[in-house]
Every structure is written in structure tokens, then in C-alpha cells.
Amino acid sequence: MYVMEIKLGQLEDVSDVYNYYGKRPESGIQQREGKKAPTPRADKARQLYLEAKSSVSVEFPYWYTRRWEELEGEVPIIRRAEALKSGFAHLTPAILPGELLVMRKANYLRGSYPMPWLSEAFLLSKEDDLFKTAHKASADDITTIGQGGGNVTASVGNVISIAGKFGLRKEEIPILIKTAKRWLNRSVEDIGHKYEQLVPGYGTKEEIMRAVICMFDSGYTLPQGREVLNYYYPLQFGINGIKEICSKNLNNVAGRPGMDRLYFYKAVHTMLEGLQTWIKNYSEEARLMASLEKDETQKAEYHEIAERLDWLSENKPGTFHEALQLVWIFHVAVLNEDAISGLSPGRLGQVLYPFWKQDMAKGILTKEKTIELLECMRIKFTELDCFASMGVVGGVLSGNTFNNLCLGGLDKEGNSAANELEMLILESAMSCDTPQPTLSLLFDEKLPEEFLLKGVECTKIGTGYPAWINNRVAMEFLLNNFRKEGMESEEARAWAIGGCLETSPGSWMPLELNGEIYNIPGGSAPASSVGVHFISLPKVLEAVLFDGLDKRTGRRVYPAHGSELTTYEEVWTVFKHYFSMTVEVLTLTNNIQHDIWGKVSPSIINSMLKPDCLETGRDISHKGSRYNRTFNVEVCGGVNLVNSLASIKKNVFDQKSISMDELKTALKSNFGYLSALETGSYSLTEQFKTDEYNYWLRIHKLCLDAPKYGNDDKYADNIFREWQQWVSKMCENYRSMYDEPLYSCQISVSTHAPMGAVTLATPDGRLCGTAFADGSVSAYPGSDRHGPYALFNSATCYNHALSQNSQLNMKIHPSVVMGREGSRKFLEMIKAYLRKGGFHAQFNIVDSRMLRDAQINPSNYRGLMVRVAGFTQYWVELGKQIQDEVISRTEYEQLG
């Protein structure tokens, strides 16, 4: 069922007919089983979080910019280090009562700040608006804050809304604007833009962006992220230890060839001094709060915080609590360096295990205390906001920061790496079910059954995590791509998911703790997903059908191909041609943007953390990391492309039941529905007919009835496989700025909604403006009519290791997996899909009626979480279009 006109009437009976043996809860809403309560401390913190609003501060950008200006003419990396140092040193500490882990991005609970050194145009383009709103808004003129949980969607009182999400104090607006103006023509965006225009065919790139065939440039929007952090150096050496390494290495290279190393070591040293001041400011704040505190327990906790921070500002950690605090400090520090989404802590349970195990053996830590700490950690990760423009925050990320924590996988020797601490991480994720960190379970046949069943229990409470990931498929992908840089199977095992679903290389590092050596995993590559980002495949097909035009605007995107499209092969050939043109020009322009980023705003903190930058003396933008083949081509709407090709092949060429001209006219006429571009209603479930509706019925039915991916139908699946195999090979024809070939990445995140919004009706029967299918191997909503096993068969018709990932999202009714037997059977199903070669599967265990009720009564569902395209988020913080899309996904429902 594709659209609501048809759909509303049939939604109930569709599920009845296809699942008639199934039992829907007669009335009311089926509750998820296995729900547990968090510890009182975490519960209190979560309440505070839920009441807090996303808030923007200008402290860091102000001090950063001020120092930067003072150092005109200085070596860029030194200038950057000094600016960062000044930013950190001036961050106002903010500690909340009850916190066991402290320090945050800015001086608000959900604080973040713009980074005009990356991109200032967005802020300046808003300048007029911001001033107007700031001028207009007053205490009397209170606008209601719309649906959206912690999002500041509208200005209220003295708080001005930015990008529909963040609130900024009115009096800080002039500082923000003034600071942003200093970066005019000096930001990564502006300098990059100047040089990208030198790329031949740059005009096509502009048109590609204008037509929203590509969603965004990664170079200045989110230059880092989609990667796994590495906490080894701080945990092994402490901050003073790293400074000593820098000083020593600096002495070795000063005045010798390869002088950039000198500046790098000096920059790291400088930046670390800034971090030390930042940490010490927090310990002072803790002491101040202790002096004001009446409650003895809280007072003592503040003192402990102060002592812990004092110690960690110089030394390596000795306990689990200290190690976790230090991990958090460096996680936030990296996030404060650049606009970053998808900075994953990686296999944190294995990184921290040595500390935990020794504390437990000493008897200074209990499982209960561990759970409490882990719950506090969840709240801290959930607090993280990423400041970016509306298009990036809403359109791509849905406000998510993707701090993906991985569990399981294999250890250095190739045995199960799952440990008891990871069991507790799962426990705490069940009791304190916040969206971050989201969890991924790296499945391998060697993992113990009890661990896997704990993962199933967690999945069953309906949080959407853990996502189930295939360890062996990931290793095959990594070895294929990083062998040239020296990766062997032992090191391939150290991988983890970076961001929402990006397979990222890692390394084993020898952590020494009280005389024992532990090989801990951590990321060892820069951002694993930058480059050509989110090409809208159905939109490229639209250009193919309309001779290179963007039919929405009438503008020419590609040179006219002039082909009559008289055979299916011609359609496919022209598609490949246009797609290749797109990848070519975007690769070249993005290479320039990232090169500029590396030149004027290089990463210092993340570079310091990543092996082997400290050894090589080069930062991550100069191939200092161990692995550097990390640029990719991301695509979106693949399933709609394949279904559309299948419809064209079947209807226009095989059966000749529709002529190409008829089809094109039908697409332009939106099959007789009002265009969402006119009605503004982009929801899959709210489409309106025109008088022409009956005229287009026949053709629309033929398009809807054409073979669809997800039904184990070879007609569609063969097209799907051909597309997959072609795209993964073609990416290798293009080279990143590191002179490495690109690979393909198949995640849609949230782009399937905004990219669908600007795309005409498609030959598969999808209507204009509605969302594409999410993920890469999820079926289009309602089009998989032969059950999950048929879908699995379609999904695994090609080798998933050809790409960085594949993505399968399924919504499952709680009754399918009810009880202990349900858990076992659910695990069998997951295992079976992964054994067949599936890379990823994740599950929404929710009743779709619950979701519909949540749309109507969002306030009753503040804590409800859903899975959309690779991540977990609160339902009420998602756009309505995405909500509708989730509701429309096929629900597999069984006898209860």
C-alpha cells in the first residue's frame, strides 16, 4: 500500500489479510515487556534532561576567534591550537547536583555552540532574521514552543530560536553575529568554495546541489565524525604523559626535514594545556559548590569530583570511575573541536574492562555501583547536541549525534570479546533507556549465547538498540579496503561502528594497568564517512527520464543526453552516466573542501588520540592515522530506484503496457494526485486526489503492481543486485584527497524524507514529495508482501561486504517475540539473517497503533523511542513525515 487514499481504507485489512492468523491486541496498547527502572540518581538526571532545552552559547567561539585574531601570521596549526586552548580555558563550568561524571560541551545542560571557523554563511544569512526576532521578541510576546521535546522550535521571551532547534539568549546575538563576521571569507566553507570552483564542471555541481540530488558538503558542515574514537593515549599515559611524549618527539624533529611534525607536536602540547585549564576550572567549580552545599553526602561527592578531576588533569586513571571520567573528558574535547556527528566511543566495555575487573577484584566496586555509573554515562551522552544548520540537523540527522557504543565482536586472538562489563552496559541501557549512546552488537558465531540473549532482551524493550551487526562481513569489507595499508585479519578484528552504521577500522593498543597488559580496541582512522554525501538515486533517475532536467524547478542539471530511451539498457546506461558525472564532480569539490579544512582548521585533539599521529607527527588530514582509505560515496533511495527500474523494464519495455511518454506524463501529473509541492503535505499518509485521478488509475496500478524489491522476486532482485555490484565497483574509479579509492556506503540516515520531498512521482508508483524507502535493504513501506523470509532473501541477493554497510530496519509487534521462547526464536531469526550474509538488522518492537496515538498525544509519549534509519530517537523529536514513514512500515505480527 503506497498512499493513504488507498491506504487508510486498507491498512487494517492489509495486516489482517496477510497476517490473519495473527492476533492484534483487542483494544488498548500492548506494552513492551522487560521494562526496568533506572537508579534514582539517573532518574533524576533524566528528568532534568527531558526538561532542558537545546541551548547555544557563544563563549567558546568568542574566545576562539579572539585568540585566532591575535595570532595573525602564525603557523596555522599553532594558531588553531592556541585558539582551541583559549576556548577551553574560558568555558564556564556547569556541574549539576547528583552528577557522578562531570563536564559538558558548554555552560548549559544541553549546550553547544556554532563554529564559524567552519561555516559562517548560515549564521550571517540569518543575521537579519535573528536581529528582527531579537528585536521583536519580548516577555509579552511569548510564542509557544511547538511539539519537539527539547527543541527550541520557536523564539520565546528572551530566547531566540536558531535552525528550529537551538535557543540563544537575545543579548548574545550581537556577539554571535560579530564573531561570525570575522570569519567571512576565512572559514573553511568560504575558502573551500573559492577553490572548488576551479574544478572543471563545477557548474554541474552547483546544479546538483540546487536540485538536492546531493544533500550536503561534508568538508565544512561535519568534517569529522562517523568514526570511532580511541582513548588509549590518555588512559595509558595521562595528560602529562602525552605532553612528555610531545616534548620528547619535538626535540627529535626540531630543525630536521619534515618540519610540519615540529608544529604538530607543539600544537598538541599547547592544546593539552588548554584542556588542563578546562579540567581544573571544573574542579574549582566543584569545590565552590561543595562550600555552598548543606547536604553532607552531596558535599562529599563534590569534593570527590574535585579530587578526581585534579588527578586526571595530569595523571593516568587508576580506577574504573576515573577511567570513565577521562574517557568522557576526551570525548567532549573532540566534539568541541569541530562540528561532529557520529563520534562513537566504540567498544567502550572492552576499553574499560581492565579497570573494572581490577576494581571488582579489589572489592572497591560493585555491579550496582557500575550500573549507576553507566546510567549516568548514558545521560551524559544523551545531553550532547551538535550545532549545525537546519538542513544538516533536521534533514540529515534528525538531531541525532550517533554516539554508537559497540559490544561483542572478537578479541585480538580471535575469540569472543564479550565481557561481564558489556552485560552491565546492556543492563543499564535497559534500565535507563535514553537515545545515546546507541548500541550495536557485533555478532559473531563465537559469542556466548547468554550474551546474545541479553542483547535480545534489550532489543525487546523497544528502544531499537542494539542494532545487530555482522562481524565477519565487516572484517571482509575492512580487509578488502585496508589491506593495502597493512591491515591483517588480527587488526581487522579491532573494528567498530563509527556513527550510525559506518564500518570503521581499529587497532589493538597495549594498555598497561598495575603490571598487566591488556590489548584494547580503538579507532585508528579519521572520519570514515566523508566525501560524496547522499546522492538521491530516484532524483538522478528523474533527470534521466527528463533529459537532464530537474523537473521540479525546470533547471538543467546535467547536459542533455539526447537518448530516445527506446530500450531498458539505454535507460540504465544513461543512469550510470549521470550518476558517474555526479560522483566525479562531487569527489573533486569535496577533496578541495577537505584539503582546505586540513590546511586552515586541522584536527588536533582527535589527531592526538588516533594511532599513529603521535608517532608520525602528522595530523589526521595529513595521513597521520594508521588507515586512511576513508572517503566514500553515500546514496539514498536505492530501493525506489530499483523498483522504478523494474517498473520501467516491465511496463514500458517487456509488456509495453505503458509508453515512455505516457509514463513521463503520469509522473508529471503525479498519477492524478495533488502534488505535495503544492499542498505542502509530504506525508505518506496524507495525499489528495485531483479530478484526473481516475484517468491515471490504470497506469498507477501498473506501476504499483510492477515487481518490487523485498518479495524474493528475481525480476526486481536481479536489478537490485546489478545496481549493488555496479556501484561498489564504480566508486573505486574515484580517488580521495589521500589518493585512495572511494568505497560505497549505503545509509540514508534521515535524508530519505527531505530528498523524497523534492522528487517527482517515481515509476514505482511512489507519489511526488513523499519519502523514499529508508535504509538500503529495507523494503518500501507496505511493498513487501511475502513476509520477512522473502525480504531476507531479497536483501541478501548480493554480497554485503561490497559496501561499508547495508541497513535493514524492521518493525516487529511485541507479540512475535513475547516470553522466553519468544526471545530464543527472535535470536534464531536474527542469527539466520546474519548467517545468510546480512550486514545489519534493527528492530522496532512497537505496536503501530501506539505510534499513531503518540502522534496525536505527543505529551504522553515524551520518552517513547523509535528507530528511524539507523538510530534511536525520541518519537516527539522526529518530524511528522518520518513518523508517518515509520508507521507505514510493514508490521510483522503474529499469533499472541
Next chain:
Amino acid sequence: MNLVDDNTCSKGHIFDIQGLSVHDGPGCRTLIFLCGCTMNCFWCSNPEGINPKHSIMYSEASCIGCGNCLSNCAKNALSLEGGKVKIARQLCRDCEHPTCTADCYTNALRISGFEISVDKLYQIIQRDRQYWGREGGITLTGGEPLLQLNFAREILQRCHQGYVHTAIETCGNILWENFLEVIPFIDWIFFDLKHPDNTEHKKGTNSENRLILENAIRLSKEFHGRLIFRLPLIPDFNDSEENINSVVSFLKKAGRKEINILPLHHFGKEKYTLLQKEYHGSRISVPTDEKLKNIREQFINSGLDCFIGSETPF
């Protein structure tokens, strides 16, 4: 592994194949719903399975009244009334290749049920088998799966030879000779007991229970796989204490140790609307949790293990 359809194998009529079924045998299973039934229980949740072949279903809500379905109907069974299609069910013979469903633009008219060969079905089983996991298999249900005896036997035999775990869900109302033909290829049997009293049984199911009870006793002796009796619990029909006692006595006579209770539900109701049939079950409320608990206790106190609905021990 793609098998060639050799046309020598049997064909049968089924109305659905459903993967990831979790309550009709061990593991995750594929359920195959065969058309046709010897009984007509008033609470039936699969009314489209009673017809021996396919049935035409009509969703008024989806119908746009375009009338495209009318012209090609060989029986002239369709007309438009008030913008909606009216099917003269006495004229409509649910023909072999209905044009009305093919002509329908919005799938308001559609067929439930289709013909499939043993080869094709076995291909699907081979596909699904990859995803069952450690346990799992097929369960033939319906309708009454043994009504299409040759088809059922061939598919069960093929599965048995291929080491596929097989189960059937039967109403028991078929000749003993028919059971004899298939039990060598069956691992598990779910056997419905609807009412121990013949008169009452006839009232509720439109058939006598004599053959059913005989078959139940004989299967208990001669079938060596796992035999599970199921009691669809219909309030005011078979849920009295006295009735439960009769069921207990019967099960003990048959030497059984367990009973699986399937509480009445109304999830099939919408399908009656689509088939334009009257649903007589709606006048009865579903059993309360309290009632189910009491009945379970009654069974357990009588020395029989009892599991309800989804609480399967397998």
C-alpha cells in the same frame, strides 16, 4: 537451489504462506494454510479458508466506484449501487481466473487463495528454511489440511525426506485412512477438540464429533510423534466446569498429559466483512484472564499440563 516445476507433482489450493510463525510447533516456522474445511465453526478466524478453492474478498472502504470490474464478469454477478460494488454471491462462482480482481484499480476486490504446485511450495520451504534457525519447520493448517490429501501427503513426504520438521493442525474430522497415509511423514500433530458432547458439537461446528474422538484415541495409540490436543476456548460454548471435566476425562482416556488452550479472539472479524458473510462469533466476549486462570488450574489440578495461547513451552 532452484527446482524445475515438472508438472507431474500435485497442485493444491492454499490461501497463505506465513513465515516467522512462532506458536505452531518448535522454533520459527513457515505456516501453510490449505483451503477447504469439513466443519463450519461459528467462531472461525479464517473464514476464507472454508471454501475448497479461492474466495473473492471485497473492501468497500477501498472501492472508488469506478465500475471497471463490471464489464468483464462472465457471470454478470457485479453491479454498482450507490458508488459501491455489489456482488451477487449466488451468481459469483469465485471463478478460476476472475477478471474483476485483475481489473480492480485499488485492490478493493481481490482473491484470497491460489493454486500452487508441490514443487513451487517446496522451493519456498527451502528458502524459508535458511531463516528458521536451529529448530523450526513447516506446519500445515487451514482450513483442514488433510482435505487435500494428495497434495498434503506429497508436501509432507517431500519435507520428511528433506529432513524438514513437519507439523499439521487438524480438526480431526476426516477418515482414519487419510491419517494413516500421512502420519509416517509427520513429526507433530496439533489436534483440535471443540466439544466432548456430540449435540453441542454439532451446534457449534455444523458437524458431529464421533469421528473426531475416534481419531483422537487412535492417534494417541498409533502416532509416535508429538501429539498436542488444543481446546479453542469459546465462552458459553465449551468453557463450563463440567465440560472441562469431560475434556479431562477424555484426555486421560487417551493417555495424554497436556492441553493447549486457544482462547477465542475476534481478529478474523474483518475478513467476514470482506467476504460479505455474517460473523456469529461477535456476540460472545473473549474469555477473561480470570476465567483462563481458573480453567488452567482445573486442568493442572486434574494432573494435566496446560498452556494458554502464546505461552508455548516449545
